[in-house]
Amino acid sequence: MNAEFVNPFITGLLNVLETMAQTTLKPGKPKRKQSEIAKGDVSGLIGMVGPQVKGSLSITFDEELALTIMERMVGERPDTIDGEVGDMVGEVVNMICGNAKRDLSERGFEFGMATPIVVSGKQHTISHQVDGPKLIMPFHSEEGMAHLEICFDK
Template sequence: MDPAYITPFVSSISNVFETMLQLPVSVGTPGIKNSATPTYDVSGIIGMTGDVEGTVVLSFPTATAERAVTLFTGMELPSGHEDFADAIGELVNMVSGGAKAQFHGKQVGISTPTVVVGSGHNVYGRKSMTTIEIPCTCDIGEFNVEVSLLLPAAAPTAD
Protein backbone atom coordinates (compact mmCIF):
# COMPACT_ATOMS: atom_id res chain seq x y z
CA MET A 1 0.00 0.00 0.00
CA ASP A 2 1.24 3.49 -0.86
CA PRO A 3 2.80 4.94 2.33
CA ALA A 4 1.18 8.27 1.42
CA TYR A 5 -2.04 6.74 2.74
CA ILE A 6 -0.55 5.33 5.94
CA THR A 7 1.47 8.33 7.10
CA PRO A 8 -1.75 10.34 7.73
CA PHE A 9 -2.90 7.65 10.17
CA VAL A 10 0.44 7.65 12.00
CA SER A 11 0.29 11.39 12.57
CA SER A 12 -3.42 11.32 13.38
CA ILE A 13 -2.97 8.64 16.09
CA SER A 14 -0.23 10.68 17.79
CA ASN A 15 -2.23 13.87 17.48
CA VAL A 16 -5.52 12.46 18.84
CA PHE A 17 -3.94 10.69 21.81
CA GLU A 18 -1.72 13.64 22.66
CA THR A 19 -4.41 16.31 22.42
CA MET A 20 -7.44 14.38 23.72
CA LEU A 21 -5.79 12.07 26.29
CA GLN A 22 -2.58 14.04 26.99
CA LEU A 23 -0.84 10.77 26.24
CA PRO A 24 2.28 10.60 24.05
CA VAL A 25 2.20 7.53 21.79
CA SER A 26 5.19 5.76 20.28
CA VAL A 27 4.03 4.59 16.87
CA GLY A 28 5.99 1.58 15.57
CA THR A 29 6.74 0.63 12.00
CA PRO A 30 3.57 -0.20 10.05
CA GLY A 31 3.58 -3.74 8.65
CA ILE A 32 1.34 -6.17 6.82
CA LYS A 33 -1.09 -7.93 9.14
CA ASN A 34 -1.19 -11.72 9.09
CA SER A 35 -4.79 -12.72 8.93
CA ALA A 36 -5.97 -13.98 12.29
CA THR A 37 -3.47 -12.51 14.70
CA PRO A 38 -3.40 -10.89 17.16
CA THR A 39 -6.62 -11.14 19.14
CA TYR A 40 -8.20 -8.19 20.89
CA ASP A 41 -10.76 -7.38 23.57
CA VAL A 42 -12.09 -4.02 22.41
CA SER A 43 -12.25 -2.79 18.79
CA GLY A 44 -13.58 0.46 17.36
CA ILE A 45 -14.37 0.06 13.65
CA ILE A 46 -15.12 2.68 11.00
CA GLY A 47 -15.71 2.50 7.25
CA MET A 48 -14.30 4.80 4.56
CA THR A 49 -15.91 5.31 1.17
CA GLY A 50 -15.27 7.35 -1.95
CA ASP A 51 -11.84 7.86 -3.47
CA VAL A 52 -10.35 5.94 -0.53
CA GLU A 53 -12.50 2.94 0.36
CA GLY A 54 -11.87 0.60 3.26
CA THR A 55 -11.87 0.27 7.02
CA VAL A 56 -10.01 1.56 10.05
CA VAL A 57 -9.91 -0.51 13.25
CA LEU A 58 -8.53 0.66 16.59
CA SER A 59 -8.02 -2.38 18.87
CA PHE A 60 -7.04 -2.66 22.53
CA PRO A 61 -6.63 -5.11 25.37
CA THR A 62 -9.37 -4.40 27.97
CA ALA A 63 -7.11 -2.77 30.59
CA THR A 64 -5.56 -0.40 28.06
CA ALA A 65 -8.96 0.52 26.62
CA GLU A 66 -10.33 1.24 30.09
CA ARG A 67 -7.38 3.48 30.93
CA ALA A 68 -7.69 5.28 27.59
CA VAL A 69 -11.39 5.91 28.20
CA THR A 70 -10.68 7.26 31.68
CA LEU A 71 -8.10 9.68 30.27
CA PHE A 72 -10.48 10.69 27.48
CA THR A 73 -13.68 11.13 29.51
CA GLY A 74 -12.39 11.76 33.04
CA MET A 75 -14.58 8.90 34.26
CA GLU A 76 -13.85 5.33 35.35
CA LEU A 77 -16.02 3.31 32.98
CA PRO A 78 -15.92 -0.49 32.85
CA SER A 79 -15.85 -2.09 29.39
CA GLY A 80 -19.49 -3.19 29.73
CA HIS A 81 -20.74 0.40 30.03
CA GLU A 82 -22.36 1.90 26.92
CA ASP A 83 -20.50 5.19 27.48
CA PHE A 84 -17.27 3.17 27.34
CA ALA A 85 -18.16 1.89 23.86
CA ASP A 86 -19.18 5.39 22.83
CA ALA A 87 -15.80 6.78 23.89
CA ILE A 88 -13.90 4.09 21.95
CA GLY A 89 -16.07 4.86 18.93
CA GLU A 90 -15.26 8.54 19.23
CA LEU A 91 -11.52 7.77 19.36
CA VAL A 92 -11.60 5.77 16.12
CA ASN A 93 -13.76 8.51 14.60
CA MET A 94 -11.18 11.17 15.51
CA VAL A 95 -8.24 9.08 14.27
CA SER A 96 -10.02 8.37 10.96
CA GLY A 97 -11.22 11.96 10.57
CA GLY A 98 -7.73 13.29 11.23
CA ALA A 99 -6.25 10.98 8.60
CA LYS A 100 -8.99 11.77 6.10
CA ALA A 101 -8.25 15.49 6.46
CA GLN A 102 -4.76 14.76 5.13
CA PHE A 103 -6.03 12.99 1.97
CA HIS A 104 -5.74 16.22 0.01
CA GLY A 105 -7.59 16.27 -3.28
CA LYS A 106 -9.59 13.12 -2.42
CA GLN A 107 -13.31 12.85 -1.77
CA VAL A 108 -13.67 10.53 1.22
CA GLY A 109 -16.63 9.77 3.47
CA ILE A 110 -16.37 8.12 6.88
CA SER A 111 -19.17 6.14 8.48
CA THR A 112 -20.32 6.26 12.08
CA PRO A 113 -18.32 3.90 14.33
CA THR A 114 -19.20 0.41 15.54
CA VAL A 115 -17.56 -0.89 18.71
CA VAL A 116 -17.04 -4.56 19.54
CA VAL A 117 -16.38 -5.62 23.13
CA GLY A 118 -15.52 -9.27 23.65
CA SER A 119 -12.54 -11.01 25.15
CA GLY A 120 -10.15 -12.49 22.60
CA HIS A 121 -11.86 -11.66 19.32
CA ASN A 122 -10.23 -11.65 15.90
CA VAL A 123 -10.72 -8.90 13.34
CA TYR A 124 -10.60 -9.69 9.61
CA GLY A 125 -10.49 -7.32 6.66
CA ARG A 126 -11.39 -8.43 3.15
CA LYS A 127 -8.98 -11.19 2.12
CA SER A 128 -8.19 -9.60 -1.25
CA MET A 129 -7.08 -6.37 0.44
CA THR A 130 -3.85 -5.82 2.35
CA THR A 131 -4.34 -4.80 5.97
CA ILE A 132 -1.62 -2.59 7.41
CA GLU A 133 -1.09 -2.94 11.13
CA ILE A 134 0.28 0.08 13.00
CA PRO A 135 1.59 -1.01 16.43
CA CYS A 136 1.35 1.65 19.13
CA THR A 137 2.86 1.81 22.61
CA CYS A 138 2.14 4.28 25.37
CA ASP A 139 2.23 4.55 29.17
CA ILE A 140 -1.11 2.73 29.54
CA GLY A 141 -0.15 -0.23 27.37
CA GLU A 142 -0.11 -1.31 23.75
CA PHE A 143 -2.78 -1.01 21.09
CA ASN A 144 -3.09 -1.46 17.34
CA VAL A 145 -4.50 0.48 14.46
CA GLU A 146 -5.38 -1.58 11.39
CA VAL A 147 -5.96 0.11 8.07
CA SER A 148 -7.34 -1.76 5.05
CA LEU A 149 -7.84 0.40 1.95
CA LEU A 150 -8.70 0.15 -1.73
CA LEU A 151 -6.69 2.99 -3.21
CA PRO A 152 -7.09 5.26 -6.21
CA ALA A 153 -4.28 5.23 -8.77
CA ALA A 154 -2.93 8.62 -7.73
CA ALA A 155 -1.52 9.41 -4.28
CA PRO A 156 -2.99 12.33 -2.35
CA THR A 157 -1.56 15.69 -3.37
CA ALA A 158 0.77 17.59 -1.06
CA ASP A 159 -0.53 20.64 0.80
Protein backbone atom coordinates in the same frame (compact mmCIF):
# COMPACT_ATOMS: atom_id res chain seq x y z
CA MET B 1 -0.83 1.73 -0.10
CA ASN B 2 1.98 4.17 0.39
CA ALA B 3 3.22 6.05 3.45
CA GLU B 4 1.66 9.28 2.26
CA PHE B 5 -1.71 7.63 2.56
CA VAL B 6 -1.20 5.80 5.87
CA ASN B 7 0.64 8.49 7.82
CA PRO B 8 -2.37 10.77 8.43
CA PHE B 9 -4.10 7.90 10.24
CA ILE B 10 -1.06 7.09 12.38
CA THR B 11 -0.41 10.73 13.22
CA GLY B 12 -4.11 11.13 13.95
CA LEU B 13 -4.15 8.28 16.48
CA LEU B 14 -1.06 9.61 18.26
CA ASN B 15 -2.38 13.19 18.33
CA VAL B 16 -5.90 12.35 19.43
CA LEU B 17 -4.74 10.24 22.38
CA GLU B 18 -2.05 12.75 23.33
CA THR B 19 -4.47 15.67 23.21
CA MET B 20 -7.60 14.09 24.64
CA ALA B 21 -6.08 11.68 27.14
CA GLN B 22 -2.43 12.70 27.74
CA THR B 23 -1.51 9.22 26.59
CA THR B 24 1.63 8.63 24.56
CA LEU B 25 1.69 5.55 22.37
CA LYS B 26 4.93 4.17 21.02
CA PRO B 27 4.54 2.98 17.41
CA GLY B 28 5.86 -0.54 16.76
CA LYS B 29 6.88 -2.14 13.51
CA PRO B 30 4.10 -2.14 10.90
CA LYS B 31 3.06 -5.54 9.56
CA ARG B 32 1.80 -6.12 6.07
CA LYS B 33 1.08 -9.86 6.08
CA GLN B 34 -2.45 -10.92 5.19
CA SER B 35 -2.28 -13.52 7.98
CA GLU B 36 -1.74 -10.99 10.77
CA ILE B 37 -4.78 -10.23 12.88
CA ALA B 38 -5.42 -7.56 15.46
CA LYS B 39 -6.57 -8.81 18.87
CA GLY B 40 -7.94 -6.83 21.79
CA ASP B 41 -10.89 -6.15 24.07
CA VAL B 42 -12.61 -3.16 22.48
CA SER B 43 -12.42 -1.99 18.86
CA GLY B 44 -13.68 0.91 16.82
CA LEU B 45 -14.29 0.15 13.14
CA ILE B 46 -15.17 2.38 10.24
CA GLY B 47 -15.77 1.79 6.54
CA MET B 48 -14.46 4.09 3.81
CA VAL B 49 -15.90 4.48 0.32
CA GLY B 50 -14.30 6.64 -2.34
CA PRO B 51 -14.51 6.96 -6.11
CA GLN B 52 -11.11 5.27 -6.53
CA VAL B 53 -11.04 2.78 -3.65
CA LYS B 54 -12.94 1.38 -0.72
CA GLY B 55 -11.59 0.04 2.51
CA SER B 56 -11.86 -0.19 6.26
CA LEU B 57 -10.10 1.03 9.36
CA SER B 58 -10.02 -0.41 12.87
CA ILE B 59 -8.46 0.51 16.15
CA THR B 60 -8.31 -2.20 18.81
CA PHE B 61 -7.41 -1.53 22.43
CA ASP B 62 -6.48 -3.78 25.33
CA GLU B 63 -8.95 -3.31 28.19
CA GLU B 64 -6.41 -1.71 30.57
CA LEU B 65 -5.41 0.87 27.98
CA ALA B 66 -9.03 1.69 27.07
CA LEU B 67 -9.94 2.13 30.75
CA THR B 68 -6.89 4.33 31.34
CA ILE B 69 -7.76 6.54 28.35
CA MET B 70 -11.31 6.82 29.68
CA GLU B 71 -10.04 7.70 33.18
CA ARG B 72 -7.79 10.43 31.79
CA MET B 73 -10.58 11.86 29.66
CA VAL B 74 -13.41 11.92 32.17
CA GLY B 75 -11.62 11.71 35.53
CA GLU B 76 -13.16 8.42 36.62
CA ARG B 77 -12.09 4.87 35.82
CA PRO B 78 -14.83 2.43 34.85
CA ASP B 79 -14.46 -1.10 36.27
CA THR B 80 -14.91 -2.66 32.89
CA ILE B 81 -15.60 -1.85 29.23
CA ASP B 82 -19.09 -0.39 29.33
CA GLY B 83 -21.19 1.62 26.90
CA GLU B 84 -19.37 4.86 27.72
CA VAL B 85 -15.98 3.33 26.97
CA GLY B 86 -17.48 2.03 23.71
CA ASP B 87 -18.73 5.51 22.82
CA MET B 88 -15.27 6.93 23.53
CA VAL B 89 -13.64 4.34 21.24
CA GLY B 90 -16.21 5.09 18.53
CA GLU B 91 -15.50 8.80 18.89
CA VAL B 92 -11.72 8.24 18.72
CA VAL B 93 -11.93 6.19 15.51
CA ASN B 94 -14.31 8.77 14.04
CA MET B 95 -11.95 11.65 14.85
CA ILE B 96 -8.89 9.87 13.47
CA CYS B 97 -10.66 8.95 10.26
CA GLY B 98 -12.19 12.43 9.94
CA ASN B 99 -8.81 14.13 10.35
CA ALA B 100 -7.16 11.79 7.85
CA LYS B 101 -10.03 12.34 5.42
CA ARG B 102 -9.52 16.12 5.50
CA ASP B 103 -5.78 15.75 5.15
CA LEU B 104 -6.03 13.34 2.20
CA SER B 105 -8.78 15.35 0.54
CA GLU B 106 -6.36 18.29 0.34
CA ARG B 107 -4.05 16.02 -1.64
CA GLY B 108 -6.83 15.06 -4.05
CA PHE B 109 -7.70 11.74 -2.48
CA GLU B 110 -11.38 11.66 -1.60
CA PHE B 111 -13.43 9.14 0.37
CA GLY B 112 -16.64 9.09 2.38
CA MET B 113 -16.79 7.66 5.89
CA ALA B 114 -19.47 5.24 7.07
CA THR B 115 -20.72 5.46 10.66
CA PRO B 116 -18.45 3.84 13.27
CA ILE B 117 -19.15 0.46 14.84
CA VAL B 118 -17.79 -0.54 18.25
CA VAL B 119 -17.06 -4.16 19.18
CA SER B 120 -16.57 -5.26 22.81
CA GLY B 121 -15.51 -8.70 23.93
CA LYS B 122 -12.51 -10.27 25.64
CA GLN B 123 -9.71 -10.92 23.15
CA HIS B 124 -11.78 -10.69 20.01
CA THR B 125 -10.02 -10.66 16.65
CA ILE B 126 -10.62 -8.40 13.68
CA SER B 127 -10.20 -9.57 10.11
CA HIS B 128 -10.54 -7.07 7.30
CA GLN B 129 -11.81 -8.82 4.18
CA VAL B 130 -9.84 -7.22 1.38
CA ASP B 131 -7.74 -8.49 -1.48
CA GLY B 132 -5.65 -5.35 -1.53
CA PRO B 133 -2.97 -4.02 0.80
CA LYS B 134 -3.40 -4.40 4.53
CA LEU B 135 -1.41 -2.68 7.22
CA ILE B 136 -1.42 -3.53 10.93
CA MET B 137 0.44 -1.13 13.13
CA PRO B 138 1.01 -2.08 16.78
CA PHE B 139 1.32 0.66 19.41
CA HIS B 140 2.81 0.09 22.83
CA SER B 141 2.06 1.83 26.10
CA GLU B 142 2.58 1.03 29.76
CA GLU B 143 -1.13 0.30 30.05
CA GLY B 144 -1.37 -2.13 27.13
CA MET B 145 -1.38 -2.39 23.38
CA ALA B 146 -3.39 -0.74 20.65
CA HIS B 147 -3.56 -1.95 17.05
CA LEU B 148 -4.39 0.26 14.11
CA GLU B 149 -5.37 -1.54 10.93
CA ILE B 150 -6.01 0.04 7.54
CA CYS B 151 -7.02 -1.90 4.44
CA PHE B 152 -8.02 -1.10 0.90
CA ASP B 153 -9.41 -3.20 -1.88
CA LYS B 154 -6.66 -2.27 -4.32
